Amino acid sequence: AVVSTQSGHYGRGVGTMVANPVAQFEQMREEAHYCMEGLSRLNPEKLEFYIDYIKFQVEHGFYDGDANLNILKLYQFSPDLITRSSIDIVHLILVKALMQLPKGDYVFCRAQLSQEMIDDNLTKKIDDVATLLETCQFPEFWNVVTDEKIFSEMAGYQEAARNFICHVVQLTYKNVEKDFLIQLLGPLSGEQMFYDILQKNNWELNGDSVFVGHKEEMVESKEIVEKMPIEVVTPLLSVR
Amino acid sequence: MAWTGNSAQKMPMQMMYYPTHNANAPETTTGATSDEVAEPVVNFLKWLYHFIEANEIYHVENMYEDGFYKISEFYFKDKPWPAPDAVQDITEEKDDQSIFMILYRELYYRHIYARLKPTLEHRFDSYSNYCELFAYLLAADEPVKIELPNKWLWDIIDEFVYQFQSFQQFKSKAGKINDEEKNMLRDEDNAWKVTAVLNILIQLTEKCNINAQLVAIERGETITEDIAGEFGVKPIYTMTGFFSLIGLLRLYCLLGDYHMALTCIEHIQFKDKDMMALVPACQITANYYAGFAYFMIRKYANTIQLYQHILGYMQRTKQFFQNRSFQAEDINKKNDQMLALLAIASTFCPLRLDESVNIQIKEKHNEKVTRLQHGDMTVYDELFFSGCPKFLSPVVSETSSSPFGSSGPRGLQLQVFKTEVEQQRLIPTLRSFLKLYTSIPISKLAKFLDMHENEVRCCLMAFKHKKEIAKGDGGDQTTLDIDFYVDKDMIHISDTKIARHYGDYYVQQILKLKESNKMIISAALSNTTPVATTPGIV
DSSP states (O other): OBOOOSOOTTSTTOSBOOSOHHHHHHHHHHHHHHHTSGGGGGOGGGHHHHHHHHHHHHHHTOOOHHHHHHHHHHHHHOGGGOOTTHHHHHHHHHHHHHTTTTSTHHHHHHTTOOHHHHHSHHHHHHHHHHHHHHTTOHHHHHHHHHHOHHHHTSTTHHHHHHHHHHHHHHHHEEEEEHHHHHHHHOSOSOHHHHHHHHHHTTOEEETTEEEOOOOGGGGSOEEEOOOOOHHHHHHHHSOO | OOOOSOTTOOOOSSOTTSOOTTTTSOSOOSSSOSSOOOHHHHHHHHHHHHHHHHTOHHHHHHIIIIIHHHHHHHHOSSSOOOOHHHHHHHHTOOOTTSHHHHHHHHHHHHHHHHHSOOOHHHHHHHHHHHHHHHHHHHSOSSOOSOOOOHHHHHHHHHHHHHHHHHHHHHHHOGGGOOHHHHHHHHHOOSTTOHHHHHHHHHHHHHHTTHHHHHHHHHHTOOOOHHHHHHHHTSHHHHHHHHHHHHHHHHHHHHTTOHHHHHHHTTTOOOOTTSGGGGSHHHHHHHHHHHHHHHHHTTOHHHHHHHHHHHHHHHHHTHHHHTTOHHHHHHHHHHHHHHHHHHHHHHHHSOBOOOHHHHHHHHHHHHHHHHHHHTTOSHHHHHHHHHHSOOOOOSOOOSSSOOTTTTTHHHHHHHHHHHHHHHHTTTHHHHHHHHTTOSEEEHHHHHHHHTOOHHHHHHHHHHHHHHHHHHHTTOOSOOBOSOOEEEETTEEEEOOEEEOOOHHHHHHHHHHHHHHHHHHHHHHHHHHHOOOOOOTTOO
């Protein structure tokens, strides 16, 4: 059954009611990867399918980086496929890729954009958000993102961002101040959400600080001893 | 020993086609040639034809590696080899689409591209010739009987990608194309299309199931016909397939598609003993582009590992390239490019570099490295430009407005790189402060850096995040970088000591001494024997 609800600009609320999203995603994924074998990935006739595929991903919270990158590739190879709405698809691809941090999908996508796509205002904003994330300026990140529709309307965005933030906190801290951590995690719907996050990451709350993990072995003093691989020494050992 | 047409005649040990010391004689010959072609050249062509037809790969290899280059140097320094028609007459080859003629034309055009300027017609004709050559391999129902030396196969693929690159660059200089050429371009619209080039390379890889073969090699299995297929068991197909993978790696990097580039080399291990090592030029190209792809996706440890390894290899085998100057030039250029990229990569990801590599970087880019360490931002541009390959865009229109803006594909990639530079901006300063302490409270560090405490906290996390990415898949590397963790408002920093590396230094000095000895001995010898040294005979 096709249910058209109020149109959301970025795919939210538009589309069919899907009985089993997971199964459908699997089906689309198989089809996409079949189409991308060898040179047939550049077949421009499949562009519509790939576009539907990413809209599906956005709406239901799935991700297929390969297929999304392929859309950018098609735009690069056949610029005549680019229409006025293509830039919207590009933005969706970029934001979806950004949600994969710490994986580097965003850079792959970024390297395939044309100058026009880069100069677009929203692309620039997405770029800024990417930089905020990569330089770990999380409080500022949350400020910027709540104002931008494309992020606030993207399913699963907050969760993805928090996953990344927790990953970085895990790398850096042994004990982190509770207030600072709350600041990093952005708008939480309540105390319970905070405790859920702590539990998910196996962190312990101790008064006003959170214990993240033991890190002492990281800073043990090391001495680096020289190793000489055999192929460096062999030329010297030859006679004459 | 002149050619008598008797195929049972053995090739003399000292190849007769080497220019002798009266090679300055005029180029007229008494042979039945339709052009004024010098006799050694005629001999060369006839013998080459014979060996290719008789499938004597060892001799073909010799002639290709030595003879072709030397004759080009001597007779065709600034003009093309004899036209294919003339060669057909000389060798009495009836079929102008025979494999020998296709191969000869490949050499003929390659020489034009290397020493002269190809015209638009040359470009189109060369492209048709490549199509013939690849159709010969791909369209065959059964594997072809001919065998070719690996070096030649690599050079074919390498040149193919290079000529495509050259064509795209030619088209993008819209201002320099005259009207006649514009018309030709419009009419001949099929030549050198990017999809066709990709298609050919992909088909070559698929014909011999090269990916399946590489997976099997990874697992340590032997290659059977089940895995490689009917075509893959013949070396000519497997090697062409493998070289096409490297060709694809290069092409994808030039188009900015690092994802596909890295997929190509997914199953290739960059160790000394694999298929790549059969042709040094291939190894160097593969390492350069793979390292560059990792560089652009910020996995600097991988880049550093690859480049160190290959630079060391290039230093050790330098003498083998000296006598072929057109290759030596290319190799030197790659050497310099890698040094430039290494200089940047080791600023972002300090890893222990071999002494020899360090010395090379100092020699080439000393001034730039100092500027890097002082946080000078403009030097990143310079180093990037000297290190990066000549990017392409897949579509270049003949009109002067290209969809990729005036900055061109190189500008686009520079912008991607600059975002990384911007994101790394505060990290070197942070690193230099942290190096001085084993523990320091955040408030104190904030005062030094003149930043708010929260800014410092974010910076520390960024440091960790970038470091994690840069590590890539390079497991066991000696890092020069500091490591730390944060305990509430206190930073605890690691204390890494590096033992003095004497071994490296000794190796360098021993190699230098050996070289000096060699030079002295050869100088002494040449003083006592006044022979007119024939070029090429060592």
